[in-house]
Amino acid sequence: MRLAMALALFVQVAVAQVTYERLLHANKEPHNWLTYHGSYASQHHTALNEITRENVGRLKLNWVWQGRSLEKFEPTSLVVDGVMYFTEPPNNVYAVDARTGRVFWSYRHVLPDVTYACCGKVNRGLAILDHTLYMTTIDAKLVALDARTGKRKWEKVIVDYKQGYSMTVAPLIVKDKVIIGPAGGELGIRGFLAAYDAKTGEQVWRFNTVPQPGEPGNETWGLESWKYGGGSVWLTGSYDPDLNLVFWGIGNPGPDWNAAARPGDNLYTSSVIALDADTGKRKWHFQFTPNDAWDWDAVQTPVLTEVDARGEKRKVILWANRNGFFYVLDRATGQFLHGKAFAKQTWAKGLDDNGKPIRNPDQVPSAQGTVIWPGVQGATNWYAPSYSPVTGLFYLTAWEDYWSTYYTYPQQYEQGKWYAGGSVKAPVPATNRDEVNNKRAKSAGYGAVRALDPKTGNKVWDFVMSDVSDSGLLTTATNMLFSGNREGHFFALDAATGKLLWRRYLGGQVLSSPISYAVDGKQYVTITSGAAMFTFSLHDPE
Amino acid sequence: MFRAQCGACHGPGGAGGAAGPDLTTGTMKRGNSDESLFQIVSKGIPGTPMPGYGASAKEIWQVVAYLRTLSIGKAAEQAKGNVERGAALYTQHKCGGCHELRGAGGWLGPSLDNVGAERSIGHLYAALREPNSDVAPQSWRLRGKTKAGAAVMGVRINEDTFSYQYRDARGLHSVAKSALSEAALVTESAMPSYAGKMTEAEMDDLVAFLANCRVGGGR
Numbered sequence: 113m114r115l116a117m118a119l120a121l122f123v124q125v126a127v128a129q130v131t132y133e134r135l136l137h138a139n140k141e142p143h144n145w146l147t148y149h150g151s152y153a154s155q156h157h158t159a160l161n162e163i164t165r166e167n168v169g170r171l172k173l174n175w176v177w178q179g180r181s182l183e184k185f186e187p188t189s190l191v192v193d194g195v196m197y198f199t200e201p202p203n204n205v206y207a208v209d210a211r212t213g214r215v216f217w218s219y220r221h222v223l224p225d226v227t228y229a230c231c232g233k234v235n236r237g238l239a240i241l242d243h244t245l246y247m248t249t250i251d252a253k254l255v256a257l258d259a260r261t262g263k264r265k266w267e268k269v270i271v272d273y274k275q276g277y278s279m280t281v282a283p284l285i286v287k288d289k290v291i292i293g294p295a296g297g298e299l300g301i302r303g304f305l306a307a308y309d310a311k312t313g314e315q316v317w318r319f320n321t322v323p324q325p326g327e328p329g330n331e332t333w334g335l336e337s338w339k340y341g342g343g344s345v346w347l348t349g350s351y352d353p354d355l356n357l358v359f360w361g362i363g364n365p366g367p368d369w370n371a372a373a374r375p376g377d378n379l380y381t382s383s384v385i386a387l388d389a390d391t392g393k394r395k396w397h398f399q400f401t402p403n404d405a406w407d408w409d410a411v412q413t414p415v416l417t418e419v420d421a422r423g424e425k426r427k428v429i430l431w432a433n434r435n436g437f438f439y440v441l442d443r444a445t446g447q448f449l450h451g452k453a454f455a456k457q458t459w460a461k462g463l464d465d466n467g468k469p470i471r472n473p474d475q476v477p478s479a480q481g482t483v484i485w486p487g488v489q490g491a492t493n494w495y496a497p498s499y500s501p502v503t504g505l506f507y508l509t510a511w512e513d514y515w516s517t518y519y520t521y522p523q524q525y526e527q528g529k530w531y532a533g534g535s536v537k538a539p540v541p542a543t544n545r546d547e548v549n550n551k552r553a554k555s556a557g558y559g560a561v562r563a564l565d566p567k568t569g570n571k572v573w574d575f576v577m578s579d580v581s582d583s584g585l586l587t588t589a590t591n592m593l594f595s596g597n598r599e600g601h602f603f604a605l606d607a608a609t610g611k612l613l614w615r616r617y618l619g620g621q622v623l624s625s626p627i628s629y630a631v632d633g634k635q636y637v638t639i640t641s642g643a644a645m646f647t648f649s650l651h652d653p654e
Numbered sequence: 655m656f657r658a659q660c661g662a663c664h665g666p667g668g669a670g671g672a673a674g675p676d677l678t679t680g681t682m683k684r685g686n687s688d689e690s691l692f693q694i695v696s697k698g699i700p701g702t703p704m705p706g707y708g709a710s711a712k713e714i715w716q717v718v719a720y721l722r723t724l725s726i727g728k729a730a731e732q733a734k735g736n737v738e739r740g741a742a743l744y745t746q747h748k749c750g751g752c753h754e755l756r757g758a759g760g761w762l763g764p765s766l767d768n769v770g771a772e773r774s775i776g777h778l779y780a781a782l783r784e785p786n787s788d789v790a791p792q793s794w795r796l797r798g799k800t801k802a803g804a805a806v807m808g809v810r811i812n813e814d815t816f817s818y819q820y821r822d823a824r825g826l827h828s829v830a831k832s833a834l835s836e837a838a839l840v841t842e843s844a845m846p847s848y849a850g851k852m853t854e855a856e857m858d859d860l861v862a863f864l865a866n867c868r869v870g871g872g873r
Contacts, residue, residue, distance in 0.1 A: 194826075209819065209827075212828055214814065216819050216821070259760045260825065263754060263759050586855070
């Protein structure tokens with residue numbers, strides 16, 4: 113008997129692995145959260161329906177995972193068949209029991225003493241394919257781990273971090289490739305999006321987000337400015353399997369606030385690019401902010417759905433941009449369908465028929481400082497919006513009435529040094545790490561969970577918060593919306609009306625997006641707050 | 655402690671002296687496990703010049719740890735077999751069915767990526783001949799039964815007051831102790847003995863191969 117059990121244990125049978133087919137049909141297994149955005153369409157919506165507007169008041173804290181790092185905690189977890197995988201900054205990885213939070217294994221990536229992350233040694237999460245987890249690192253490596261043991265399979269240097277590169281993005285798996293790119297838009301990098309063989313880590317294709325001489329778009333960079341042009345990649349894109357296109361938002365041009373140093377549109381910065389997933393060839397691009405002078409990275413989640421626009425049902429991307437405008441784009445062609453401002457902005461008079469901004473020439477950074485809406489962190493940013501197929505509404509976290517004073521000055525590039533060509537001041541701090549108490553006037557800027565009608569871009573409702581929020585959103589099949597905020601609250605709203613249904617004070621700023629999953633038929637909701645992760649369900653903790 | 659208490663007989667570097675054998679070969683004649691070394695150091699070997707060392711358990715463990723350093727990392731140079739033939743035996747005997755090595759193989763047994771640096775040559779022989787002689791707690795297995803009657807069997811990878819975490823061929827699992835009607839830790843190895851399954855020369859070859867499994871060096 114004992115021998116038989118021992119043998120049974122050591123016969124290798126197929127563990128359910130996360131095939132590409134499963135990723136492709138992630139919406140067929142809503143109990144799991146298989147990719148950073150939950151599915152290739154990146155709607156941040158769960159089909160799970162145990163938690164409802166009627167019973168959400170009975171949500172119980174099931175477990176807390178306490179991090180040991182004081183870096184900003186920005187990951188979105190993956191959940192695969194009862195196991196949750198996530199990163200702790202800078203580059204540690206954990207596998208925990210999704211029902212109890214108990215740890216199966218952990219992995220520690222050792223960084224060099226000096227690295228070049230612009231804004232904290234953060235990491236946003238993992239990708240999984242078969243039995244392998246993928247993570248990018250602050251020293252610009254791609255690491256592959258065995259999901260069953262946490263053992264490293266291989267790691268590849270993607271780019272020389274000493275030249276100002278770092279990597280924080282959660283990879284996107286398409287077929288047999290791992291798609292990633294580097295951050296470093298404030299350190300004079302030259303960005304790219306690239307695909308690597310999932311088995312070996314060898315590069316398969318690379319698209320330069322700042323084109324080199326001889327590549328289309330290089331002519332949009334005057335004064336040889338392409339050399340340190342930025343174009344960072346730090347938020348995961350989306351994928352349309354029918355079109356075989358990946359859609360990816362690209363970061364700001366550098367130097368950030370000295371646009372005069374880089375005359376031209378500065379393609380493909382502050383743009384969305386659509387690339388063939390097999391070859392990396394560009395199908396189309398759409399630039400939200402040509403010659404961006406404000407640091408408005410287009411690092412938002414490309415939300416894929418279908419809406420009625422210009423008289424017919426179109427396959428679209430919904431995009432609320434850091435620059436304050438909401439866009440609806442045809443995702444086969446990149447055609448601008450419609451758009452309008454969703455929060456206070458003063459830099460543009462509006463959008464023309466092609467979606468190009470009609471710029472207000474006075475609203476640019478200056479030596480003496482110019483007050484401009486939105487402020488430097490944008491009217492929204494990288495945290496996930498959500499689209500609910502139940503309500504047909506698009507939801508985002510907005511920074512309303514938020515402004516900065518933008519300064520510009522000339523600056524020479526120096527390797528490994530901050531290369532922003534200016535500075536900014538704002539009454540709302542970039543994070544709440546230093547000033548905990550909020551004693552600002554509402555007119556200095558505040559936060560809102562905002563529902564938009566994607567057919568018109570009109571506001572449907574607002575859930576107004578005293579402070580701004582860096583939390584993403586999750587909508588549910590049961591007509592709810594979960595989010596957190598900088599104040600440390602985690603809450604559920606009615607997705608149809610914005611009415612508050614439930615809240616818990618978790619005490620630390622929320623810097624990630626909620627997810628939902630189920631194990632043994634029980635639905636859970638997870639959010640980070642501070643350096644910890646909190647998981648709730650309707651059931652008693654196990 | 656070693657130089658003061660042991661060096662007179664075993665030599666100041668442990669390489670052997672007038673009355674004591676060489677302790678750097680990686681093979682301990684009287685037992686290769688940490689436990690047997692502890693017994694020998696603390697109680698001595700009756701009928702030989704080896705006395706017991708009347709120190710605290712903590713100090714004796716420190717001596718054992720030091721003894722390990724005399725041979726750990728030296729397995730590759732002490733191995734006398736043929737590495738290539740050993741590699742073929744590794745494949746032939748399907749060691750990779752359970753053990754991971756350089757990114758390939760199984761995942762239920764311990765990884766062998768760095769086994770040549772972490773184990774003495776004596777330990778490698780002992781592990782192949784008598785896998786049960788010295789199983790580290792991190793390789794112990796949980797065997798139990800749930801109150802619902804389901805068998806639980808897997809490598810224990812974490813434990814707290816209320817639960818076990820373990821892995822088996824199906825993946826990673828967590829089970830509440832309150833849900834188990836039976837639970838025991840199996841301290842024997844799941845690995846079969848290879849004594850008698852290969853010739854002594856083949857054993858030498860396989861050990862030579864394992865001794866050269868080292869991260870950032872070896873073969």
